[in-house]
Amino acid sequence: MGATFTxxxxxxxxxxxxxxxxxGSAVATASVGLPMAAQCSEELFSTNDLASGYMLAxxxxxxxxxxxxxxxxxGSMGKTKAPVAEGGKGEAAKMAEGKCGAGMKMGEGSxxxxxxxxxxxMDEKGMVMNANSDTLPRDCKKIxxxxxxxxKAGTAHATHNGTIFGFDSNEWNVKPCxxxxxxxxxxxxVRHQWxxxxxxxxxxxxxxxxxEVNGPGERTGTFIVASDAKTMLVHCDISQHMQKGMKxxxxxxxxxxxxxxxxxxxxxxxxxxxKRMKPSKK
Amino acid sequence: MPSPAIxxxxxxxxxxxxxxxxxxxxTIHLHGVDHPYMQEDGSGxxxxxxxxxxxxGAMVQPGESFTYRFQPRQTGTMVYHCHVQTGTHIxxxxxxxxIIEENRPNNWVQTFNVGDGHVxxxxxxxxxxxxxxxxxxxxxxxxxxxxIIQQYNDPRLIAEAMNQHYKLADRKPEYFTLNGKSFxxxxxxxxxxxxxxxKVKLRMFNGGEDMLAxxxxxxxxxxxxxxxxxxxxxxxxxxxxxxxxxxxxVDLELNTTNDGLHNYGEGVxxxxxxxxxxxxxxxxxxxGNVSVIVYESFLTENGLPRVNGTDLTKFFTNEYYDRTxxxxxxxxxxxxxxxxxxxx
Numbered sequence: 001m002g003a004t005f006t007x008x009x010x011x012x013x014x015x016x017x018x019x020x021x022x023x024g025s026a027v028a029t030a031s032v033g034l035p036m037a038a039q040c041s042e043e044l045f046s047t048n049d050l051a052s053g054y055m056l057a058x059x060x061x062x063x064x065x066x067x068x069x070x071x072x073x074x075g076s077m078g079k080t081k082a083p084v085a086e087g088g089k090g091e092a093a094k095m096a097e098g099k100c101g102a103g104m105k106m107g108e109g110s111x112x113x114x115x116x117x118x119x120x121x122m123d124e125k126g127m128v129m130n131a132n133s134d135t136l137p138r139d140c141k142k143i144x145x146x147x148x149x150x151x152k153a154g155t156a157h158a159t160h161n162g163t164i165f166g167f168d169s170n171e172w173n174v175k176p177c178x179x180x181x182x183x184x185x186x187x188x189x190v191r192h193q194w195x196x197x198x199x200x201x202x203x204x205x206x207x208x209x210x211x212e213v214n215g216p217g218e219r220t221g222t223f224i225v226a227s228d229a230k231t232m233l234v235h236c237d238i239s240q241h242m243q244k245g246m247k248x249x250x251x252x253x254x255x256x257x258x259x260x261x262x263x264x265x266x267x268x269x270x271x272x273x274x275k276r277m278k279p280s281k282k
Numbered sequence: 283m284p285s286p287a288i289x290x291x292x293x294x295x296x297x298x299x300x301x302x303x304x305x306x307x308x309t310i311h312l313h314g315v316d317h318p319y320m321q322e323d324g325s326g327x328x329x330x331x332x333x334x335x336x337x338x339g340a341m342v343q344p345g346e347s348f349t350y351r352f353q354p355r356q357t358g359t360m361v362y363h364c365h366v367q368t369g370t371h372i373x374x375x376x377x378x379x380x381i382i383e384e385n386r387p388n389n390w391v392q393t394f395n396v397g398d399g400h401v402x403x404x405x406x407x408x409x410x411x412x413x414x415x416x417x418x419x420x421x422x423x424x425x426x427x428x429x430i431i432q433q434y435n436d437p438r439l440i441a442e443a444m445n446q447h448y449k450l451a452d453r454k455p456e457y458f459t460l461n462g463k464s465f466x467x468x469x470x471x472x473x474x475x476x477x478x479x480x481k482v483k484l485r486m487f488n489g490g491e492d493m494l495a496x497x498x499x500x501x502x503x504x505x506x507x508x509x510x511x512x513x514x515x516x517x518x519x520x521x522x523x524x525x526x527x528x529x530x531x532v533d534l535e536l537n538t539t540n541d542g543l544h545n546y547g548e549g550v551x552x553x554x555x556x557x558x559x560x561x562x563x564x565x566x567x568x569x570g571n572v573s574v575i576v577y578e579s580f581l582t583e584n585g586l587p588r589v590n591g592t593d594l595t596k597f598f599t600n601e602y603y604d605r606t607x608x609x610x611x612x613x614x615x616x617x618x619x620x621x622x623x624x625x626x
Contacts, residue, residue, distance in 0.1 A: 155345035162436035164305040164344050188345035190303045215301075215347070243435055244305045261435075272434045 119205060122212075128221040129210035130199075133179060137200050137226035140177035147178050151194055153213075153236065153246065154187035160263040162272070163245025165236065167194070170248040170262050172234075173255070176227035183220045186213035191238055196250060198232035199223065231255035283462045284489060285362070285378030287395040287417040289405070292357050292385040298350040300342050305437045307331075307341035307366050308376065310350060313529065314360035314510055315380050317352035327352055329365045341366055357382045358510025359485045359531045370444045373427060373453070377489045379417055379531070382510075383407060398461040399472050404483075412535075413480040418472070420526070420571055421462075422455035422490035422560070455492065458560045458570035465561070465572035466597040470586060474575045476538050478548060484534040488526035493557060496524045498536070498575060500551035502544055507533035520544070523556060536575070548577040550587040566603050 119130045136142070149172055157166035165188075174180055184194045194211040201207045209223040229252065236246035249259045258266040290296055300310050311329035318327055325336040327350050334340035339348040364376035379398070383391045383405035392403040401408075401415040408415055430443045458464060461472045476482050484503065488494050504520040506513060509531050513519075520543070524532050537544035554561050554572040563569025576587040601607040610619030 155343065162438065164437055189347035190301045190345055238303055240305055241303070244437060268435060270435075272436045272439055274436075274439070 125214050125217055126219045127210070127212040128219050129212075130204045130208055130223070131221040132203060132209075132224055133222040134224075135203050136224060137177070137203060139227045140224070142177070143179045143224065144175045144177040145179070146181070147174055148181040148183065150183045150185065152185045152187055153192040153194065156187055158245045160245065163263055165192070165241045165244050165246040166263065167234075167246060167248050170264055171251065172248070173251045174225060176253040177225065178252070179222060179224045181220060181222045182211060183218060184211040184213060185218040186216060189215050191215070192241070192246065193236045193238065194234060195237050196223075196232055196234045198230060198250075200226050225252045227253060229253040229256050231257055231259060233259055283396075284398055284419045284421060284459075285376060287379040287381060287398050287401075287419070287485075288362065289381045289383055289391040289393055289395070289401075290354065291383050291389055291391055291405070292354060295353050296351065298352075299347055300350070301347045302342045302344055305344050306371075306441065307343050308364045308371065309334075309339070309342055309348075309366055310362050311365035312350070312352065312360070312362055312380065314358065315352070315362070315382065316354040316356050317350070321351050331366060354382045357384050359487065359507065359533055360510050361487070361529055361531070363529075367445050369450045370427060370448070372489075373424070373491060375421065375423075375489075377421075377529070379419060379485060379487050381417075381485065397471070400475070408483060411481060412483040414476065415483040415485070416474050417461075417485050417487070418474075419461055419487045419489045420494055420496075420555075420560075421459050422492050423457040423459070424453050424455040425457065425564070427453070453491070455490070456562075456564045458490075458555065458562065460571040460573055464563045465569050466594055468571070468573040472573050473587070474536075474553065474573065475578060475581065476536070476575060477578045478538050478540060478545075480538045482536040482538065484536055485531065486524060486526065486534060487531045488528055491528050492560070494524075494526040494560065495556040496526065496553065497522055497556040498551065498553045500546050500549055501536055501538070501553075501575060503534040503536045505532050506535050507531070538577075548579055550577075550580050550589050551575040564603060566605055569597075 121128045121131065149169075152168040153166070155165055157168045158164050159166060172180075182194060186192045191212065191214045193213075196209045197207055199207045199209055204223070209221065211219045211221050213219050232250040232252070234248040234250050235242040243261075245263050247259075247262055249255070249262050249265070260266055261268045298310060298312075300308065302308050309329035309331060312327070320335050321327055325338050326334040326340070328334065329350070331341045339350075342348045358381070360380045360382065362378055362380040364371040383389065384407035386406035389406045390403060391405045392401055395401055395417050398417040398419050401417060404412065404415045427444065427448055430448065431440055433443065434440050460468050463471045474482070474484065486496060502520050502522045503524070504518050505524065506515075506518055510533075524534065526532060539545055540547045551574060552572065553575055555570065558567070559570075561568050561570040561572050574587055580588050582588050596602050596607055599607060606621075608620045
């Protein structure tokens with residue numbers, strides 16, 4: 001039950017592999033061009049002043065101690081020391097050695113991108129990918145509010161003309177730095193996904209959060225959004241499901257406009273012609 | 283990628299689950315496979331919407347799933363295909379081989395042969411007679427039909443254009459594939475690899491609409507089965523062209539004994555459609571369903587046939603498929619065989 005990737009996502013994946021830069025105010029670490037397994041660096045930042053921008057200049061490559069990162073111990077969300085939402089109060093949180101990133105649910109100690117699984121908690125009925133209820137985006141000092149949505153998916157929710165598959169809602173709005181819990185209910189007998197793109201990549205591999213249910217059932221997962229005004233794509237990536245209606249937009253802080261082809265909200269960039277055609281005479 | 287060959291064992295109780303993730307209704311019809319018309323609960327098994335005994339499963343709607351149940355009593359190379367709007371759904375690839383193997387002890391058949399071609403785990407009965415086994419599915423595709431699904435988003439418009447505007451009787455395919463690939467990609471993907479003094483089983487299947495006249499260079503094979511049924515062994519026919527109409531199958535016994543009849547010795551022997559359009563790719567020739575029977579002694583370390591003939595690089599250029607490449611592009615005497623200088 002692997003996620004399938006669009007061309008754009010594959011490009012994103014490659015970019016992510018070769019340009020992971022971790023920054024902090026106290027000790028800055030850059031690990032550019034190292035293989036994925038070696039990219040797991042400790043980052044320490046007691047405050048979140050990313051905006052100042054000087055940290056990139058301070059960044060220096062440090063050699064990681066043997067065995068700290070490899071051997072499937074930590075992914076790109078691995079042993080980061082980051083502020084946590086609760087209890088941490090902005091201090092660097094102590095992550096238990098050998099565990100995965102904050103708030104990530106990992107099966108049996110296997111974690112993250114090192115194993116090419118990008119933080120998937122999965123079984124034969126479904127999957128939660130890149131769940132995060134603790135690690136704050138750099139531009140958030142604390143969680144602004146907890147919100148939850150229930151999303152139903154299936155052909156029964158294809159209520160707009162020209163759609164076959166659908167979500168029961170196609171737009172979600174949250175405040176900056178919200179902690180969002182999505183309960184995703186699949187009412188069909190085939191696989192569906194609630195796949196989101198555009199989250200901060202230094203927390204979420206590929207910038208993705210993803211719920212997936214194979215046949216009737218449900219999965220619930222939590223993520224924390226950043227503060228900038230942004231509209232993110234949500235879709236089902238099973239072949240043609242997005243094109244046939246399973247597409248939505250997730251707006252943070254009012255969003256950054258509407259995406260095209262959101263059922264009931266925006267039109268297609270290349271709209272269909274509904275002129276009555278005649279049978280071809282060839 | 284063709285619909286994969288499915289293998290089961292004679293007498294197995296089979297549950298075949300169709301999960302329809304697509305945006306049109308579909309079914310599975312078990313063509314030639316022993317199956318009852320109705321299941322015990324009164325629902326159907328035949329996959330034909332017009333004659334289905336129950337509403338459930340008559341057409342499996344998008345997002346739904348349906349289970350066909352059967353226990354085949356007879357063996358053979360059979361077929362499964364969608365029976366909704368067959369004129370377009372089959373011709374766009376919803377068709378594959380369904381093979382029932384003899385019931386034997388310790389028989390672990392390869393349930394799916396994804397991409398077809400070499401069968402990695404043949405059944406006990408096949409291994410008693412044959413050294414190797416290959417599934418060969420041929421399909422011809424009409425780009426006019428295949429382009430329709432890219433013209434619209436609205437599935438109602440797609441369905442109209444496919445089933446009401448597209449004129450099936452005027453159909454003319456341009457792309458011809460063996461196991462989902464056209465030459466030169468058939469060469470790494472769909473070789474028939476053999477060694478001397480072997481018996482090789484070829485299950486040859488016409489998943490397309492146009493007649494096939496498959497020809498084996500260097501070999502005359504014996505047709506042992508037509509449409510999955512064994513032909514009278516004393517009357518079996520050995521020949522070098524194997525004709526297949528739409529959905530037909532022949533099982534071939536390819537004997538690699540160098541006796542001047544069954545085989546003329548080792549080598550890299552072409553096998554291809556002798557309907558010449560079948561060896562073209564959008565009218566660029568050679569292309570289409572050309573592949574080779576290659577002896578192991580003629581394989582390179584990379585697993586490719588060792589030949590010293592034409593430079594193959596031109597087959598990977600856009601100019602070749604635009605048909606602007608010099609016809610004899612690799613010959614040195616370009617003044618005779620190169621691109622004509624129209625300004626001379």
